[in-house]
Amino acid sequence: MSVQPETETGTAAVAAETPEEGAYSFAAMEAKWPQVWEDLKVFTPVDDGSRERRYVLDMFPYPSGDLHMGHAEAFAMGDVVARYLRQKGFDVLHPIGWDSFGLPAENAAIKRNAHPSEWTYANIDTQAASFKRYAISADWSRRVHTSDPEYYRWTQWLFKRFYERGLAYRKDSPVNWCPKDQTVLANEQVVNGACERCGTPVTKKSLNQWYFKITEYADRLLDDMDELRGHWPERVLAMQKNWIGRSEGAHVNFVIEAEGGKPAKDVTVFTTRPDTLYGATFFVVAADAPIAVELVTEEHAAGLDAYREQVKALTEIERQSTEREKTGVFTGRYAVNPLNGEKLPVWAADYVLADYGTGAIMAVPAHDQRDLDFATTFDLPVRAVLDTGEEDPTVSGKATSGEGTLINSGILDGLPKAEAIPAAIGILEEQGTGEKFVNFRLRDWLLSRQRFWGTPIPIIHCPSCGEVPVPDEQLPVRLPADLRGEDLSPKGTSPLAAAEAWVNVDCPNCHGPAKRDTDTMDTFVDSSWYFLRFVSPQYTEGPFDPAKINEWMPVGQYVGGVEHAILHLLYARFFTKVIHDLGMIDADEPFSALLNQGQVLNGGKAMSKSLGNGVDLSEQLDKYGVDAVRLTMIFASPPEDDVDWADVSPSGSAKFLARAWRLAQDVTSEPGADVSAGDRALRSVTHRTIADAAALLDTNKFNVVVAKLMELVNATRKTIDAAAGAGGADPAVREAAETVAVILSLFAPYTAEDMWNVLGHPASVANAGWPVHDEALLVQETVTAVVQVQGKVRDRVEVSPGIGEDELRELALASENVQRALDGRGIRTVIVRAPKLVNIVPA
């Protein structure tokens, strides 16, 4: 489907059919060059240390059908970087692989009564062929699929290392449950209370699940972002920071007094406002936490039960609504404020979250809006302890949270808020009832999935030995091959449980009958270390070759969509840090630089089936050619901005490519012709372009590089067509055309290769090397200096670039236009910025 109405005739010049002799034909080039590149192994790194190494990585694709427009953009960007660094003389590792475990394969298998691997590997083949057509400069010999046993063997091996370090553990806990997909979801996969995948409202369910203890790395994941600043997009760092959610405050211990036959109990709360302890007027525990049941007196137990049922019936969407009225029940218990001994009623409510902080809070209604809403609903007392100058919360209904001075707070009275916080913590620490504490929003990573098409968890459950890891030499624990179709449909437990022959094994420890763990790992586990596997994908003694890993890691430039700003990147960072701590790699951050390419939109909206605004990549490639599509992606906007396919012109790109290609046709000088006598003006443009392009590529301004290249093509055309001069025989024209070919090879590999061939050079232009610019040719003979009076341009003078400040000042003051503008006024100051500008300020 064509998005933009293109007339048939409008594309005639690039049409694939029956090209005229000597005409630009993308189809002919696409047929000719891939085999040449493959034979020359152009994109396989030499990996022998003779050249400095650089690792350029695109986020590997999930094999859902064929490549789409989004892939076309992302991989065009990554390929520019890889091809540029290769031209610059680096040994570039630019691998490709597939994130090939995942739910869609399973759904397809159920639908077609097949094994998920059939759909998966068929799609991989399709995508691989498309990538080759798209001419990404990947080293195909390093191809990796996460669903290959040779790969997931090492995912399991790494899981075991995490397990041994106490970083992988099981616990019973309420988990996010998607009733439709019949599977557990990580917090990250719950979007606005609904399943990220199918949109079904998520409910809670208690299950025994595997977790990675990512919270143990919260501090480092946060602190080490400092070394990424400036090389990662600011918004990604901001998102990760928010997600980790570090907040400083205190743990405060409250004693819940014995009551109604229940014994006294210590309960700790987390607060960021220990300065407001005197303002606590009640105490709240999360209604759905075990502590609520433990505390409630017999008298109030029935009330709590009913309330808990009511809470459980709510979906996450309902529960998270901030407009909802506060609800809760009294537990019959009282907590003692450690600072003033006051007795506070203990309530259970659902506005306190069981899995944040300690699941219990001290409520300070005067200075916290949620507490105030609750106090208003249940007619609980409100006591201001901070004079902020704002209106009394009991009157305004608005809790005050600004700066101010402590009141009604015993010995803290009179202190400003900033001093009262440490003072309160000091008192608590002194009396042993609390301490400074840093709390994180980040939770442990729930990695179990009740799914088939994933990496099996390499644990055996033995009735006598408990959890027993599968010995390393027995890895991989392979997925059973005999489950297919309906066997895989969701039943609330993992489909693997149905494979009895697979499940029932001998305990590696006591050799008694035991059962395999039937969960598989979240596919984010697979993608948390694939970049390490690419370094030595055939290595059989470990996940990667220790002799190679530090030569390539960290990844110098990672390219991918912002949709992975939190999950994948945080997990990959976590894995890298753990593997670093295992002493296996030097790097403790995986990706030194990150580039988030924008999305490809159509008509201002993301392409989607429901909107019917999808653009088919292969149709675009058929119509305009690979190079034109790639160039359009690059030229449309800065890499990180969205590209609206309705706003851009692939036919315009095709036109430019043909124009560039014709330059090579018009060159009549021989390769290696002495260029020193060539047209100086054109040479100047050529060398300026080389210098500018390098600077622009270093800062990822790929769209501007294309604009500069267009200027060079225009200048070259003009020189060829000029009535005076040597035209196509001028060696400066050859120099320009060769420069165009080399720079163009980053964006349009087919056209560039063909130009290079026409210019009489052997393949491949990808190895031509970045041209060296001649500084002498960048120096302009004269520059235009602007003369301003009071900031307004009044004159221009042609001066030598080396002109001195004094000389330029004299020239400017001598100008008639300046004198007229001054109109007899005296001069206060003259600002001279030689050789470009003079600004005269009248008195």
Place this chain on the structure above:
RNA sequence: GCCCCAGUAGCCCAAUUGGCAGAGGCAGCGGACUUAAAAUCCGCGUGUUGCGAGUUCGAGUCUCGCCUGGGGCACCA
């Protein structure tokens, strides 16, 4: 509610980081070539740099406050 990013010509976007607002492209208009058209080649750019203040000799660029759009987090104590 909190945080991040963006806003320049009809459209996509440049602007050497504080120095002439315009590089490149799309669209449009005109010319050359052609019997004609296409292709090709050449030519044509005044606009509240979202708005308002401030700093400065000088602001698209820096500061503050708003507006609009996009994104992230959100009953997180």
